[in-house]
Amino acid sequence: MTNSSGELFGETYRVLAVEDWSLKIQGLRSGEVFTINPVTEKPLTADDYPPGKLIELSDPLKGLGN
Numbered sequence: 001m002t003n004s005s006g007e008l009f010g011e012t013y014r015v016l017a018v019e020d021w022s023l024k025i026q027g028l029r030s031g032e033v034f035t036i037n038p039v040t041e042k043p044l045t046a047d048d049y050p051p052g053k054l055i056e057l058s059d060p061l062k063g064l065g066n
Contacts, residue, residue, distance in 0.1 A: 015052065015055060018044045021040070022035050
C-alpha cells in the first residue's frame with residue numbers, strides 16, 4: 001500500500017467513487033487504486049468528494065507526542 005517512494009501519505013490521489021462509508025481513490029504517480037474507509041461521523045457524499053477531485057491523505061500518527 002505504498003507508492004514507488006514507499007510513502008502512502010506522500011502522493012496526491014484522484015477520487016474515483018464514493019459509497020457511504022468508503023472512498024475509492026487512485027494515486028496520480030503510482031496509479032495504484034485503493035478503497036479506504038475514513039473514520040467519519042456521517043456517510044461520505046459525492047458532494048464532498050466528487051469523482052475527479054484531488055486529495056491528499058494525512059498520517060493520523062504524525063504530530064502525536066509520546
